[in-house]
Amino acid sequence: MITEEDRFRDHLKKKGLKFTSERKLILKEVFSSHKHFDVEELFGRLRKKDRAISRATIYRTLPLLIESGLIREALRCRDRFYYEHVFGHPHHDHLLCIGCGKVIEFRDERLEKLQNEVCKKYGFELIEHRLGIKGYCKKCQKKISKST
Amino acid sequence: MITEEDRFRDHLKKKGLKFTSERKLILKEVFSSHKHFDVEELFGRLRKKDRAISRATIYRTLPLLIESGLIREALRCRDRFYYEHVFGHPHHDHLLCIGCGKVIEFRDERLEKLQNEVCKKYGFELIEHRLGIKGYCKKCQKKISKST
DNA sequence: TCTGCGGTTGCAATTCAGTCTCAATTACAA
DNA sequence: TTGTAATTGAGACTGAATTGCAACCGCAGA
Numbered sequence: 446m447i448t449e450e451d452r453f454r455d456h457l458k459k460k461g462l463k464f465t466s467e468r469k470l471i472l473k474e475v476f477s478s479h480k481h482f483d484v485e486e487l488f489g490r491l492r493k494k495d496r497a498i499s500r501a502t503i504y505r506t507l508p509l510l511i512e513s514g515l516i517r518e519a520l521r522c523r524d525r526f527y528y529e530h531v532f533g534h535p536h537h538d539h540l541l542c543i544g545c546g547k548v549i550e551f552r553d554e555r556l557e558k559l560q561n562e563v564c565k566k567y568g569f570e571l572i573e574h575r576l577g578i579k580g581y582c583k584k585c586q587k588k589i590s591k592s593t
Numbered sequence: 594m595i596t597e598e599d600r601f602r603d604h605l606k607k608k609g610l611k612f613t614s615e616r617k618l619i620l621k622e623v624f625s626s627h628k629h630f631d632v633e634e635l636f637g638r639l640r641k642k643d644r645a646i647s648r649a650t651i652y653r654t655l656p657l658l659i660e661s662g663l664i665r666e667a668l669r670c671r672d673r674f675y676y677e678h679v680f681g682h683p684h685h686d687h688l689l690c691i692g693c694g695k696v697i698e699f700r701d702e703r704l705e706k707l708q709n710e711v712c713k714k715y716g717f718e719l720i721e722h723r724l725g726i727k728g729y730c731k732k733c734q735k736k737i738s739k740s741t
Numbered sequence: 742t743c744t745g746c747g748g749t750t751g752c753a754a755t756t757c758a759g760t761c762t763c764a765a766t767t768a769c770a771a
Numbered sequence: 772t773t774g775t776a777a778t779t780g781a782g783a784c785t786g787a788a789t790t791g792c793a794a795c796c797g798c799a800g801a
Contacts, residue, residue, distance in 0.1 A: 583716040
């Protein structure tokens with residue numbers, strides 16, 4: 446079974462890059478939880494460990510993880526990118542609640558198919574897509590209707 | 594017939610804000626072309642007119658145009674927001690070419706419907722959505738196959 | 742038309758995420 | 772073990788976006 450570390454090592458080797466202890470720690474931390482994360486949060490989590498890692502290194506490592514197909518930019522919200530795992534987690538899209546920030550993941554085969562159709566129609570080669578739906582979750586709808 | 598200016602004036606009035614000459618010029622410039630634009634470009638275009646307008650004012654005005662439902666952030670690319678008209682232009686999604694930056698707009702009713710279905714399923718109230726598909730346009734596919 | 746209030750402007754200073762520089766360090770292949 | 776090219780962290784830097792402030796001005800009421 447291939448692990449995320451195998452995958453990362455492979456990618457680095459192919460590019461003639463090194464598997465350093467910093468990259469290993471970042472990889473480990475990224476895959477220690479399945480939640481969406483941003484750079485600041487990751488930096489904070491890493492700082493708490495025995496070995497702090499500089500922001501610069503994190504900013505340099507994330508693109509490598511993306512190239513390796515391990516993570517991707519999932520959504521943008523309040524001017525920040527949030528990343529999520531790709532490795533071991535099937536593709537999905539997001540419902541993002543404007544009220545409470547809650548993120549609901551969903552997958553709909555029909556949407557995927559339709560997107561492929563659209564691309565075919567325009568002779569476009571699909572590399573990746575991102576669908577973000579913003580609105581209000583159930584709870585926040587109730588809150589709003591109460592307050593008015 | 595309601596013009597974009599009417600709409601903007603209305604919105605400003607509702608918020609107790611003024612319809613200044615600067616805001617008028619920005620509005621006019623924004624609606625002088627249907628292409629996507631970013632702040633720098635808009636600033637450049639305005640600077641060429643008789644009357645230059647500061648970046649700060651542009652940054653302060655764009656949110657007002659968005660609130661008015663006249664424009665929206667359409668896509669983000671190379672760390673910049675690109676805006677597009679909403680007023681007078683039916684909703685659509687984007688194909689963005691990674692190779693040349695070309696943007697193709699498309700609209701697919703079935704996609705819209707499916708999204709509504711998904712929202713219903715999760716009890717989610719849809720406010721807006723953004724679907725961005727990244728890949729390679731026809732031309733760039735040819736370029737790539739030639740160079741390899 | 743005139744006046745005054747409060748919103749608005751431009752400028753320059755500031756913020757802040759993200760990038761870059763560079764000297765010291767380290768992975769790794771031979 | 773060694774040579775070398777990649778990598779690191781710290782802090783300087785960048786550039787988009789925001790803010791504080793004094794001068795300015797739209798506009799409703801007189």
